Amino acid sequence: RKEVEQDPGPFNVPEGATVAFNCTYSNSASQSFFWYRQDCRKEPKLLMSVYSSGNEDGRFTAQLNRASQYISLLIRDSKLSDSATYLCAVTGSGFGPGTRLSVLP
Amino acid sequence: DTGVSQDPRHKITKRGQNVTFRCDPISEHNRLYWYRQTLGQGPEFLTYFQNEAQLEKSRLLSDRFSAERPKGSFSTLEIQRTEQGDSAMYLCASSLESGQGFQNEQFFGPGTRLTVL
Numbered sequence A: 001r002k003e004v005e006q007d008p009g010p011f012n013v014p015e016g017a018t019v020a021f022n023c024t025y026s027n028s029a030s031q032s033f034f035w036y037r038q039d040c041r042k043e044p045k046l047l048m049s050v051y052s053s054g055n056e057d058g059r060f061t062a063q064l065n066r067a068s069q070y071i072s073l074l075i076r077d078s079k080l081s082d083s084a085t086y087l088c089a090v091t092g093s094g095f096g097p098g099t100r101l102s103v104l105p
Numbered sequence B: 001d002t003g004v005s006q007d008p009r010h011k012i013t014k015r016g017q018n019v020t021f022r023c024d025p026i027s028e029h030n031r032l033y034w035y036r037q038t039l040g041q042g043p044e045f046l047t048y049f050q051n052e053a054q055l056e057k058s059r060l061l062s063d064r065f066s067a068e069r070p071k072g073s074f075s076t077l078e079i080q081r082t083e084q085g086d087s088a089m090y091l092c093a094s095s096l097e098s099g100q101g102f103q104n105e106q107f108f109g110p111g112t113r114l115t116v117l
Helices: none
Strands: A004-006 A013-014 A018-025 A033-038 A045-050 A055-057 A060-066 A070-075 A085-090 A100-103 B005-007 B011-015 B019-024 B030-038 B042-052 B052-056 B065-068 B075-079 B088-095 B113-116
Touching: A004 A085, A004 B075, A013 A018, A018 A085, A033 A060, A045 A055, A045 A060, A055 B011, A070 A085, B005 B088, B011 B019, B011 B075, B019 B088, B019 B113, B030 B075, B042 B065, B075 B088
Parallel strands: A013 A100, B011 B113
Antiparallel strands: A004 A018, A018 A070, A033 A045, A033 A085, A055 A060, A060 A070, A085 A100, B005 B019, B019 B075, B030 B042, B030 B088, B042 B052, B065 B075, B088 B113
């Protein structure tokens, strides 16, 4: 079993849609959680850290559920520019395989 | 530019040759990571340094791979006797850690794309 798993994707959604990604992890001792965005042939860049209480940054909302060992990312009112691969990262476990999002006009 | 830099950006080599990649982290960052990434996969952890000390090395890392960070600044990753399966993007990342359990975000370099013929 992989330490970090993500929704397999790809997700193809129309502009303006709301889309949610999930990420599960196996190491219950993990303390820090992140969502990164990776554009094609580019390096990953931090999208947002995930805090225990959940956090929001504009159209993006991240949630952490320690009991069930998963984190989620919600994107509201999706834009064409949101098309990318979204990677979750969990300390002590590494990166998930990523979920690719394509926002269609 | 004060970001993470990597050199070279691309490397094509023949099977059996040795290659060496360099990473220059953000100057004040004390932690440096190496990852390998293939198409459709997330970054796969290889090793990391806290200052000049190599603290963890992936079980997946064969003895053909070696990394150094001699002065706690730049790092090199060497692959000896390259194989076609080594073809991948090699990513370096750095972070500033306070050592209090929680980890901070990692800043990635642009990567070195290795092709082994």
